[in-house]
Amino acid sequence: MVDILHRMGIGASPQGVFEAVTQINRLSAWWTDDTSGTPEIGGVIHFQFGDLGFFDMKVLELDPGRRVVWQVVDGPKEWIGTKVIWDLKPQGEGTTVLFKHQGWTEPVEFMHHCSTKWATYLMSLKALLETGKGDPAPNDYRISLDAD
Amino acid sequence: MVDILHRMGIGASPQGVFEAVTQINRLSAWWTDDTSGTPEIGGVIHFQFGDLGFFDMKVLELDPGRRVVWQVVDGPKEWIGTKVIWDLKPQGEGTTVLFKHQGWTEPVEFMHHCSTKWATYLMSLKALLETGKGDPAPNDYRISLDAD
Numbered sequence: 001m002v003d004i005l006h007r008m009g010i011g012a013s014p015q016g017v018f019e020a021v022t023q024i025n026r027l028s029a030w031w032t033d034d035t036s037g038t039p040e041i042g043g044v045i046h047f048q049f050g051d052l053g054f055f056d057m058k059v060l061e062l063d064p065g066r067r068v069v070w071q072v073v074d075g076p077k078e079w080i081g082t083k084v085i086w087d088l089k090p091q092g093e094g095t096t097v098l099f100k101h102q103g104w105t106e107p108v109e110f111m112h113h114c115s116t117k118w119a120t121y122l123m124s125l126k127a128l129l130e131t132g133k134g135d136p137a138p139n140d141y142r143i144s145l146d147a148d
Numbered sequence: 149m150v151d152i153l154h155r156m157g158i159g160a161s162p163q164g165v166f167e168a169v170t171q172i173n174r175l176s177a178w179w180t181d182d183t184s185g186t187p188e189i190g191g192v193i194h195f196q197f198g199d200l201g202f203f204d205m206k207v208l209e210l211d212p213g214r215r216v217v218w219q220v221v222d223g224p225k226e227w228i229g230t231k232v233i234w235d236l237k238p239q240g241e242g243t244t245v246l247f248k249h250q251g252w253t254e255p256v257e258f259m260h261h262c263s264t265k266w267a268t269y270l271m272s273l274k275a276l277l278e279t280g281k282g283d284p285a286p287n288d289y290r291i292s293l294d295a296d
Binding site for chain 1: 150151152153154155156157158159239240242244246247248255257259260261263264267268270271274289291292293294
């Protein structure tokens with residue numbers, strides 16, 4: 001098993017970051033604008049990326065201001081069963097986000113892509129919280145030469 | 149051992165990307181503006197980031213337009229002995245870059261940071277090659293709340 005790891009400092013409170021990863025309207029403002037579902041324990045959040053595909057995340061843990069855990073229940077086959085883990089730590093007036101996309105079976109080329117892509121979405125999350133405007137799909141930063 | 153993986157599509161030829169990761173003046177234009185040394189097999193390239201620190205990379209492989217391998221010989225203790233591997237593949241008129249920072253002993257928090265930071269530098273490399281202007285340190289994209 002291999003994991004994607006990232007760390008991002010964000011100039012917003014842990015509660016503010018927590019809301020941005022647990023409320024549908026806030027998720028829509030930095031990851032994909034087509035987000036729906038039930039962001040409660042046991043609920044499933046649906047993240048649609050136009051014709052490119054989607055991820056369905058079951059909410060496993062919600063610890064306000066501290067930790068969120070999702071498990072992928074539908075989407076690309078490489079993603080199914082993996083977990084996305086958000087650990088939030090206060091730092092001064094802001095928050096350090098430790099991000100882990102855990103449990104890839106193999107370090108396939110698609111995993112390389114998703115690692116870079118997560119970084120750009122974390123930058124979008126940071127921008128949303130620090131400036132009020134993120135860059136969610138379909139207007140996200142493109143890292144591929146063809147469709148992302 | 150754990151690895152940092154990324155993939156980036158760049159609108160430039162494999163030879164153009166190869167030059168950007170093997171010539172001192174090109175490395176200076178996307179990673180850190182304070183780059184020096186001998187970018188030949190067996191040579192050491194010194195990447196200085198002001199007072200924050202530095203990386204010394206020994207050049208292990210140079211396969212023009214296809215592959216570059218560095219080994220860290222001095223710098224942060226977590227980096228020493230790790231390898232940085234660039235695999236370049238032509239894609240249409242452009243290049244797909246497969247990036248690996250291989251051989252971390254443990255997935256420490258600093259590794260999370262470096263994973264995200266590498267993504268921002270790959271975006272700088274892409275910008276350099278596609279627009280003529282990168283964002284090398286010390287004017288790079290900041291992902292920490294304190295010094296990067």
